[in-house]
Amino acid sequence: MVLSHEFKVLLEREPKFIDIMCSLEATARQPKGIINETKEVVAIARKFNDEVVRPYALELDRLRTEDPEFLPWEFVKKANEWGFYTMWIPKIFGGKGYCMPSMSYFIEEIGSACLAMANLIGVHYLGFATLTATWNMRLVNRLAREVAKGEKTGAPCLISLAITEPGAGTDVEEIDLIDKGKITCHAGKVKGGYVVNGSKVFISNGHISAWHMLIAYSDLKRPSDTPVVLAVPTGAKGFSFGRQEHKMGQKGCPASELIFEDCFIPDELVAMDDEQCRGLSRKTREATMQVIDYVVSVTRAGVGAFGTGVARGAFEEALKFAGETEVDGKLLINHEWAQCMLAEMYKNVTIARLCYVETNYANGMYGFFKTLQMKPMYYCAKMLPKFYIDLVIAPLMSKHFMTKLMRKIGLDGQKDEEIHRTSGWASIAKVVGTDAGIRNCQLALEMMGQAGLRQDRVAEKHLRDSKLLQIYEGTNQLNRLNIFKCLIARSCPQAVVFDE
Amino acid sequence: MLTYTNPELKPFEELAGQFARNELASGREEHDNYPFGPFFHGVLARAHEAGFLGIILPEHQGGIGQGTGALCVILDSISRADASLAGILFTTALAQQILMEAGAFDAIRTITGGASKAEEALIAFPAFANPSELAPSVFAKNEEGRYTLFGTCDYLVLGGLARYGLIPARVHGRKGYSFFIVDLAAPGVTKSGPVVSLGFHACPAVDVKIRDVDGTIAGSEGDGAVLFERAAEKMHIAAAAIACGIMKGSFVEALSYAKERFQGGREIVKWSEVRMILANMAVKVDVADMTLAGACRAAEEKHPGWETKSRAVAIRIQDDACELTTDGIQVLGGYGYMKDYGQEKRFRDAKQVQALLGMAPMKKLKYFEKVAE
Numbered sequence: 043m044v045l046s047h048e049f050k051v052l053l054e055r056e057p058k059f060i061d062i063m064c065s066l067e068a069t070a071r072q073p074k075g076i077i078n079e080t081k082e083v084v085a086i087a088r089k090f091n092d093e094v095v096r097p098y099a100l101e102l103d104r105l106r107t108e109d110p111e112f113l114p115w116e117f118v119k120k121a122n123e124w125g126f127y128t129m130w131i132p133k134i135f136g137g138k139g140y141c142m143p144s145m146s147y148f149i150e151e152i153g154s155a156c157l158a159m160a161n162l163i164g165v166h167y168l169g170f171a172t173l174t175a176t177w178n179m180r181l182v183n184r185l186a187r188e189v190a191k192g193e194k195t196g197a198p199c200l201i202s203l204a205i206t207e208p209g210a211g212t213d214v215e216e217i218d219l220i221d222k223g224k225i226t227c228h229a230g231k232v233k234g235g236y237v238v239n240g241s242k243v244f245i246s247n248g249h250i251s252a253w254h255m256l257i258a259y260s261d262l263k264r265p266s267d268t269p270v271v272l273a274v275p276t277g278a279k280g281f282s283f284g285r286q287e288h289k290m291g292q293k294g295c296p297a298s299e300l301i302f303e304d305c306f307i308p309d310e311l312v313a314m315d316d317e318q319c320r321g322l323s324r325k326t327r328e329a330t331m332q333v334i335d336y337v338v339s340v341t342r343a344g345v346g347a348f349g350t351g352v353a354r355g356a357f358e359e360a361l362k363f364a365g366e367t368e369v370d371g372k373l374l375i376n377h378e379w380a381q382c383m384l385a386e387m388y389k390n391v392t393i394a395r396l397c398y399v400e401t402n403y404a405n406g407m408y409g410f411f412k413t414l415q416m417k418p419m420y421y422c423a424k425m426l427p428k429f430y431i432d433l434v435i436a437p438l439m440s441k442h443f444m445t446k447l448m449r450k451i452g453l454d455g456q457k458d459e460e461i462h463r464t465s466g467w468a469s470i471a472k473v474v475g476t477d478a479g480i481r482n483c484q485l486a487l488e489m490m491g492q493a494g495l496r497q498d499r500v501a502e503k504h505l506r507d508s509k510l511l512q513i514y515e516g517t518n519q520l521n522r523l524n525i526f527k528c529l530i531a532r533s534c535p536q537a538v539v540f541d542e
Numbered sequence: 543m544l545t546y547t548n549p550e551l552k553p554f555e556e557l558a559g560q561f562a563r564n565e566l567a568s569g570r571e572e573h574d575n576y577p578f579g580p581f582f583h584g585v586l587a588r589a590h591e592a593g594f595l596g597i598i599l600p601e602h603q604g605g606i607g608q609g610t611g612a613l614c615v616i617l618d619s620i621s622r623a624d625a626s627l628a629g630i631l632f633t634t635a636l637a638q639q640i641l642m643e644a645g646a647f648d649a650i651r652t653i654t655g656g657a658s659k660a661e662e663a664l665i666a667f668p669a670f671a672n673p674s675e676l677a678p679s680v681f682a683k684n685e686e687g688r689y690t691l692f693g694t695c696d697y698l699v700l701g702g703l704a705r706y707g708l709i710p711a712r713v714h715g716r717k718g719y720s721f722f723i724v725d726l727a728a729p730g731v732t733k734s735g736p737v738v739s740l741g742f743h744a745c746p747a748v749d750v751k752i753r754d755v756d757g758t759i760a761g762s763e764g765d766g767a768v769l770f771e772r773a774a775e776k777m778h779i780a781a782a783a784i785a786c787g788i789m790k791g792s793f794v795e796a797l798s799y800a801k802e803r804f805q806g807g808r809e810i811v812k813w814s815e816v817r818m819i820l821a822n823m824a825v826k827v828d829v830a831d832m833t834l835a836g837a838c839r840a841a842e843e844k845h846p847g848w849e850t851k852s853r854a855v856a857i858r859i860q861d862d863a864c865e866l867t868t869d870g871i872q873v874l875g876g877y878g879y880m881k882d883y884g885q886e887k888r889f890r891d892a893k894q895v896q897a898l899l900g901m902a903p904m905k906k907l908k909y910f911e912k913v914a915e
Contacts, residue, residue: 222808
């Protein structure tokens with residue numbers, strides 16, 4: 043049998059046990075409360091789908107087709123009323139504090155009915171995740187509390203992420219490419235802040251967000267060393283919205299152009315820059331990639347959940363059609379080929395879900411969710427009374443040392459192999475989920491024939507919506523390369539990535 | 543390739559190519575806005591003037607007397623720019639083919655010969671369904687040789703534009719179904735607004751309710767399935783030609799973009815993964831082009847088994863078009879998903895084409911039935 047000294051060596055062999063069994067490691071360690079929270083979240087999402095999403099999804103799609111300038115405020119206000127914009131903001135920042143992994147299940151549910159609406163909720167957390175990944179606790183506290191206030195007053199306060207540029211999409215998501223990319227959004231350091239010039243494109247929720255987490259660069263010749271993360275409020279002088287893109291699908295969710303012309307952003311809204319990175323164990327370049335990986339490890343899993351959702355939505359439409367339509371003299375569902383096709387679709391959904399769930403486990407053990415999912419922290423955050431949070435914790439968050447402390451824990455505390463594990467898994471979840479989305483939509487339309495082509499049968503909308511998933515949050519090609527870089531390349535020291 | 547194997551088709555390719563460049567390419571986005579923008583009546587009128595609405599009809603029937611090859615060359619060339627018009631030509635040609643199979647030449651003369659404008663030459667037809675698969679829900683009553691129709695016909699392509707429709711209906715007391723020519727302007731015909739669809743926006747369909755409307759039978763009672771299958775044998779290749787044109791358009795646009803767009807400091811065409819995607823696209827285009835040309839030749843020269851083999855060609859090309867147009871968007875990234883470029887429309891249109899003449903899996907099974915025979 044295996045000798046004790048062989049044990050570690052064998053498990054370290056590729057594929058490393060720790061990389062492929064995140065769930066096995068995590069299930070015993072995670073707080074049990076997460077299970078009931080997740081059940082609650084799924085139940086809420088299903089009710090919201092019945093009452094809000096399904097009755098309005100086709101109408102919103104049509105309204106935005108007729109008038110691409112129409113903004114989905116009606117839906118955003120409903121989501122705000124239901125409390126979705128604070129649901130995954132920790133209680134210490136004034137939110138409801140649901141566990142982060144439960145959001146994936148939530149967006150799978152909403153995405154199964156309408157991807158655009160899932161985006162109108164989920165993309166807000168892309169902005170919030172970016173802010174949180176800088177661990178600038180003062181700014182996190184400030185913006186999160188504005189979101190909470192917006193919920194109370196009925197004026198939704200959403201956060202977007204502005205990173206893609208007209209000449210650079212994939213380049214800005216990978217530190218090895220960014221210096222070779224056509225980067226143009228400049229943040230020049232001036233006394234008391236930064237002056238921003240340039241533009242961003244394809245910014246989801248841009249026109250309807252109150253805050254925009256903007257990634258600009260103080261030196262366009264070496265952007266990898268000089269990123270600046272800024273919180274830009276809508277209405278800031280020198281900041282305006284350009285056109286809304288005319289998309290094939292996900293029409294309900296605006297994709298905006300953001301234009302900056304001598305836009306001054308004061309120091310208090312600088313979430314992270316070179317100066318703030320000093321004192322971290324990693325250099326700015328590596329710290330930048332770590333922040334990107336930190337964010338995408340969560341958001342790519344989220345896109346995987348979107349893909350799972352739309353794959354499920356397509357399956358459900360096909361199943362419904364097969365159960366009520368006679369083809370060649372008998373119900374379609376009783377044709378053996380149709381049963382196998384439906385089983386294939388069901389299988390695709392299940393595999394896609396398993397991938398984002400595994401990524402959640404990885405993030406809980408080694409990434410973004412780690413701090414909040416440690417049992418003492420989790421239960422402490424649940425049980426602290428609100429007055430105590432408001433009186434004691436919130437003021438602490440505004441102190442500089444809290445940012446320093448959290449960066450020490452969050453950024454310095456994460457090992458390189460943990461970054462690779464979480465980032466690699468997130469790319470797997472993204473690619474598997476989004477490919478499943480497209481595949482199932484294609485199969486659903488094939489099965490439904492003429493009926494599948496009609497907007498009022500929903501399946502064609504799922505197909506149009508799903509294609510974008512293979513593109514944003516890094517194209518699936520970039521994500522495949524990231525899987526290679528994070529999980530495969532280390533076993534071949536001669537391998538070079540992004541430098542063909 | 544079609545014109546290489548048959549040089550006589552060259553003028554049709556040039557004519558349709560010129561038409562696509564002049565009439566379709568620049569207005570693609572605007573035409574695609576229908577039904578939320580205007581319909582391209584002007585383009586349709588000029589297509590009519592060019593003879594595109596009567597390609598397969600004999601000259602004495604008001605057509606230009608060409609065969610499957612010419613139809614395919616024209617559909618292929620037009621679909622590179624905008625497949626919606628190809629959808630209109632296909633639907634009308636399919637209805638004409640069924641009428642010819644039925645020997646209903648008088649009806650064709652009445653419709654096409656008397657048409658002073660394009661809309662009058664169109665024949666509405668449920669081109670995305672095989673009536674044998676989904677039994678028609680229009681019924682016909684025969685009262686001493688006079689047929690009265692009632693029921694609903696969903697997704698009647700061109701139903702909102704054409705004066706006449708060719709409607710499959712079940713005759714009381716008879717097995718199977720039959721085709722009837724119906725005046726869509728007759729009292730008792732109620733049309734929905736244009737059905738909002740995945741693709742082919744400028745080749746619109748409507749749902750039609752029919753209540754006690756006279757219909758003229760094409761062929762005889764219960765022979766609808768036979769007529770449809772005979773017509774479909776030729777029209778499968780035409781559907782493949784539309785898919786082939788879409789594929790060519792998608793590849794050309796992807797290649798052109800890849801040569802201009804920079805990523806990581808160089809044109810994306812220089813990254814081997816992008817080259818691999820483009821290579822896969824090119825392979826599909828060339829295979830489609832070659833097999834389509836072969837299928838057309840086999841059909842025109844009546845090679846043994848051409849009917850079955852052409853079905854296989856159509857299935858393969860239509861499947862490949864769906865895959866290829868997905869990659870066509872991917873090469874352009876976010877821009878490919880936007881209406882400013884043609885890729886997203888091609889993606890939608892390719893999927894739409896796959897449903898022509900019936901459900902894709904059923905077409906495969908039907909093909910296998912023929913093979914097994």
